[in-house]
Amino acid sequence: MTRTLQLDIPVVLPEVLDASDACVGRLFADLEGREGVEKAHVISGNDAAEAKLCIHYDPDILPLSRIREIVQAAGAAITKRFAHLLWKVDGIGHQRRARTVADGLRTLPGVLEADADAAGLVRVEFDRRQGSEQAILDALAEMGVSLEKSAAAHQKATKDARTDHDHDTHDHSHAHGGLLGPNTELIFSLVCGALLVGGFGIDKLSALAPDWLPTALYVGAYFFGGFYTLREAFDNLRMRKFEIDTLMLVAAAGAATLGAWAEGALLLFLFSLGHALEHYAMGRARQAIDALAKLAPRTATVRRDGETREVPVEDLVVGDLVVIRPNERLATDGFLVRGTSSIDQAPVTGESIPVDKRPVEDPAAARAQPNSVDADSCVFAGTINGAGAIEVEVTRLSSESALAKVVQLVSEAETQKSPTQRFTNKFERIFVPCVLALAVGLLFAPLLIDEPFADSFYRAMAVLVAASPCALAIATPSAVLSGVARAARGGVLIKGGAPLENLGSLSAIAFDKTGTLTEGRPRITDIVPAQGVSEEELLSVAVAVEQLSDHPLAAAIVRDGREKLAGRKISEAHELKSLTGRGVTAMLDATPVWIGNADMFGMHGVAPLDKSVADAVARLGEAGRTIMAVRHGGRDLGVIGLMDTPRPAARATLQRLRSLGITRMIMISGDNHTVAKAIAVDVGLDEAWGDLMPEDKVAAIRKLRNEGPVAMVGDGVNDAPAMANATVGIAMGAAGSDLALETADVALMADDLRHLPFAVGLSRHTRAIIRQNVFISLGVVALLVPATIFGLGIGPAVALHEGSTLIVVFNALRLLAWRDRD
Known part of the structure; x- marks a missing residue:
């Protein structure tokens, strides 16, 4: 007979918090190859928000104690071998640089995955048998990237005992720092521009200056304008990549070869200026996130x-x-x-x-x-x-702390790509080779038309500049970074580009009832003792058991019950067990107690309720009460009726969501359908589905998802399975709940439903910005490529090209100042 064992992922794999992490797959592969283990997979537990490892095993071959040892040993071996790093670094100021760094790290021995973003976050997974943290740090240093001072100090203070390397801080002279500070690239760019203007002015206006002076000034402009671009291009070429920086250098070198020094200097000036301003603009978004970490005193x-x-x-x-x-x-x-x-x-x-x-x-x-x-x-x-x-x-x-978790999760969210970003990355991988092929083809134009090779070469260089997907590379990440930062500042945690975009695509939202649409603070409204039972006895037993539970209904019974008992001593119950969706059971005075809804009785070996008590349950249920029937041993003690009240902001919030384009809103609740319907009508919902067990909520969400994108709004704990199956899982009041912070795609830090329209509105605005940016990026390329083929020069091409990049970045930064109109 097969049995199952469920274990929390962070217990088995301490460095892994995500069930989709590659190390989970490695653990499965290890376990499923062992005799006695039939299958291993991930499930979302009904009573726990986090995903769990589920192992199916044969107890005749492997007893429970042995299977635990095997799982823990396998997890320890994987944890010892595979490391996960998340570092904040200096030296990455724009998206192209981030891609270069990530690609460079992926070439290192032992590195299984690496990612980086323009905000300075680097995430690496590596095999300790083949690589080390120090090797990764050294590789970053070679690329001009180093740990931030605070991160480096922490790294050294918390040095992993499993390695023998000393993680020293590195020199902070990097791609966007240098001798003149963090604005060195901008200063170099401006010097380039000044030399360009000086050379052009002398060349055109002064007949007294020696002939070599304008050329010397242009050469100086080449040096200052191409200094950082050359370093970036060199890093790319070492990885056998031919990207935008290399294209710009080739075009500038080609212009110099043809004697067009002024146009080549103009290209490098505008390109370096675009890089410097892009770095500055992305820094603005990063500062919005860094400011969160500085809120707490030292x-x-x-x-x-x-x-x-x-x-x-x-x-x-x-x-x-x-x-x-x-x-x-x-x-x-x-x-x-x-x-x-x-x-x-x-x-x-x-x-x-x-x-x-x-x-x-x-x-x-x-x-x-x-x-x-x-x-x-x-x-x-x-x-x-x-x-x-x-x-x-x-x-x-x-x-x-909640603040520390928000900073960490927002930082991690920056490295997660959105659907549009994944699309643009795939597009670039196809588009860039096509552009290179076109440029090479244009070099052979003299074979077909009567044109000097110099003109064909110049045209090919102009096409390389025009067709480089520079703005497209930054279009989505800049918007996602700004959107995530703006949301965090407004008390909404959005974990990455995918939830941010998905939230804006919703047409339907499902809500839990208790604690989401209602206050979550029900009150005792009815006490109906059974015949021969006093109200005092009924309440005493109920309070004794429910004070062991942290469920909102249990808290209401304890709070109001104690008040009605007026200080009477309450016996102590023990061995509380939760029967998900039905109620609880415990031991009181060596006798079992059952407290729960009507579905708890008459099934699973529990005797049905007495007729008088069942009639009271039906009567209170028709009145829209939440019913808790109480049995002590073989005696039915009676029924307690509770009522939860809608949140004052619920109706206005739902109206605001309708105005944002949410066309369908449904309540899915474990409460009696009559109760759910009464609350739904009160707050203005379209539909109410009641009497749902956790697995029924999952089925309901899957049904809704088959009809289109749907969000599930709950408390992040009891509704975790349903939230995990929704397009977007949204947790309320996450500031006080570790589980909600860890499991939800979107977390409303305050226990305030009014933040939901803010999140949806921001996401819709972000989606609009992303669409605008992609349209601008592709539109400019579509315009410039034929224009350069038919004679547009490098100077105008690079001006329009770099202008589109700046437009895209500053358009994205508008999100930092976005305000909800209501």
């Missing part, structure tokens, strides 16, 4: 052993008490234990109005379950305290 005032002292935030540990003075920035994530204040959470969640915060009622309970602490008591690093002094207990290390 030190914190902590109370230890009765004394108050100031310590670096890196030294804070979970359980520390941090003192926050009025108007200070918070240095940590945690919950309030003393004082009240209003906190500006805009830097993390995007909320425009300060949020009132109060201490937790039970610090011990909050300490035991920090993820279940009420939002009114939770605080985040990087937010700004108001007028009250408060004390916060630390729940996350500085490297694990």
Whole structure:
């Protein structure tokens, strides 16, 4: 008989967080080759947001303890062999440079995959048997790329014990730095322009100057204008690549060969100026993301052993008490234990109005379950305290705070390509060889027409310049980077170009009900004890069991039940088990307790409800209540009815989404269909599908997805399988949930539904910018290629070509200033 074992991916493969990572496939290949292992695959668990490894094995051949050992040993071997690096570097200022660096790293021994982006992020996966981190760092240094100072210092401080290399920081004289600082390329370009103007002026206006002077000035212009382009072209040629930089140098050299020094200098001036301004513009987008990391203070005032002292935030540990003075920035994530204040959470969640915060009622309970602490008591690093002094207990290390995770995830998102970017990359791989073939063909024009070879050569050089897909290469990444940065600043985390584009293509959105369209804070509205049972007994049993659960309905029963019991002592239950979609069971006074909806009873070995209790369930269900039936041992104690109220902003949010072009909105809920329908009508939804188990939600999403792109909006935990199957998974209130941050494609940091139209509107605007950029890029190429074939010179061609590149970049940067009109 086959059995299954499910394990969290980060437990087996500590460096791997993504189920699609190549190391997961390597693990499967290792396991499936062993006797007793039938199959290994990835699944999304119903009760956990993260994907899990599922291993099917024969217990007669491999007992459970042995299969665990095998899986863990295989995972350890893969982790030891394959390394994943994500570095922030200096020396990459534009997309073409990023592609050159990535291609260069892929040629190194042992490097399995490498990617880089214009914002300075490098991601590498390599085999430690064949390569090393130091070899990669050395290769980057040869290409003029180095770790940022802070990253290099961290790299040296946290040196991997498995290597014998010392990761020293490298010289920061690189492609966009140098002796004159980060603007060296721009200065060189301007010097090139000045020499060009000087040479042209002397050549045309001064008869007294020696004949060699204009040429000397043009040669100087060649040096300053071609300095960085030559280095880039050399790197490409070493990798047997013939790209834009090489094309420009060939064209400039050809112009010089023909004696057209002025036109060649003009080409290099405009090209180098375009590079420098592109670098500056992309830096603007990068700074918008880097600014997030600087929100949290470097030190914190902590109370230890009765004394108050100031310590670096890196030294804070979970359980520390941090003192926050009025108007200070918070240095940590945690919950309030003393004082009240209003906190500006805009830097993390995007909320425009300060949020009132109060201490937790039970610090011990909050300490035991920090993820279940009420939002009114939770605080985040990087937010700004108001007028009250408060004390916060630390729940996350500085490297694990919501702000730190956002910075990390946004940085990683920059290296993930969007569908349009993948298309343009494929297009370039086909288009560039075609352009080269055309240029070579034009060199043989004198064989067909009566034309000097010099004219044909000049025309071929002009076509190379005109047809280079320079603007196309930057069209999509510049827009994606700006869009992701703008979203993060608005409290929305979008994990890469694909979710950003997909979000803008939606025509349908499915919503979870509890905690998404409703407040997620239901109240007890009805208490119906069974015959011979007191209301006090019914509530006492329910509270004893539900206080072990962190479900919103359980929290409501505990909160309102304690209030109604007026301080009466509650017995302690234990061995709580969740029956997904039905309820919970636990032991109380050595007797089992079942609490759940009507589907929990009468199946899976649980006896049906008594007729009187079943009638009460039906009556409350028709009234739109959420019903919790309670059984203790063999006695049905009665029914508790709860009601959740819609969020005040729900109706206005849905109307705003309709105005943005979302034509279909559906609620999919595990609650009674009548309850779901009542809430749906109240908030203005088209449809409501109730009584859905988690697997039913997945089936519903798949059905909707077959009809077109669909998003699933939920809390990021219970709805994880449905979110994973949607075109875009969107998590609410992600600032307080690690799982939501890790699993959603799009995370609304605030528990505020009004941020959803902002995200959709930004995505639609980003898609429009990307389409404009691609149209401009291809349009200019389509115009210039025939124009140069029929006689347009290199000078006008390069002016229009580089002008289109700048238009594309600055068009993308408009996203940084985008505002939601509503």
